[in-house]
């Protein structure tokens with residue numbers, strides 16, 4: 218029996234300037250770690266944003282976890298604008314209070330135990346990313362959605378980032394990670410959704426997809442299914458594909474700018 222999905226998209230479409238960047242996507246997000254992979258511009262961030270409620274779908278439905286009270290969704294956006302002047306600990310304490318989580322334990326989880334007193338603007342880009350992950354998983358939400366958590370991290374840090382995220386996944390918790398880091402997908406993902414031009418080209422348990430496509434690893438699966446060469450380990454900053462063929466920012470519909478509540482990594486649901 219498959220686990221009950223924690224969240225789901227049903228025929229979810231999102232258009233910008235009339236062009237669908239997410240095109241009738243249906244995806245059941247089950248407990249465990251689901252990696253969302255695909256070339257630049259294939260719709261990974263849009264899928265994540267729709268899933269967590271940061272972007273409204275133009276059509277279709279989104280089912281999210283949780284009811285009233287408690288925190289049910291943690292979200293790491295691609296860029297996390299922390300409040301300047303706060304230390305790492307103060308940043309986590311602010312949201313930790315809302316969800317009953319301890320900021321020092323949260324710092325430890327991502328290996329930032331020694332950085333609690335540093336102001337967020339004095340953290341390196343990679344450390345800010347780790348702080349964003351710590352923030353997203355505060356309060357143990359049922360759905361954790363991370364948009365490129367390993368981006369810009371050195372080899373040790375990117376492994377730590379994925380591990381810290383994957384450790385949150387259990388029988389009730391789903392962790393969804395959009396990433397180009399296919400080596401880490403191999404290591405940590407239970408399931409994979411491969412996006413291609415706004416649609417799901419393949420989705421399911423990683424083992425099954427590897428079998429079905431006669432692929433040795435996630436990189437080969439990516440090449441076969443997405444029709445693109447996959448990245449080498451550590452190439453997260455130079456992802457495959459030539460991307461944004463579907464129009465870019467400022468095409469008239471504007472964006473629903475990151476609502477504060479999601480920037481914080483704490484859901485409004």
Ligand SMILES: Nc1ncnc2c1ncn2[C@@H]1O[C@H](COP(=O)(O)OP(=O)(O)OP(=O)(O)O)[C@@H](O)[C@H]1O
Nearest residue numbers: 233238257258259260261262263461463464465472
């Ligand atoms: N707010 C927006 N306004 C207009 N177009 C948008 C907006 N957000 C995304 N798009 C377009 O939607 C398409 C998918 O973008 P998205 O960021 O979801 O892709 P992605 O797979 O996450 O890409 P990457 O790997 O480069 O991060 C792109 O062509 C992008 O230009």
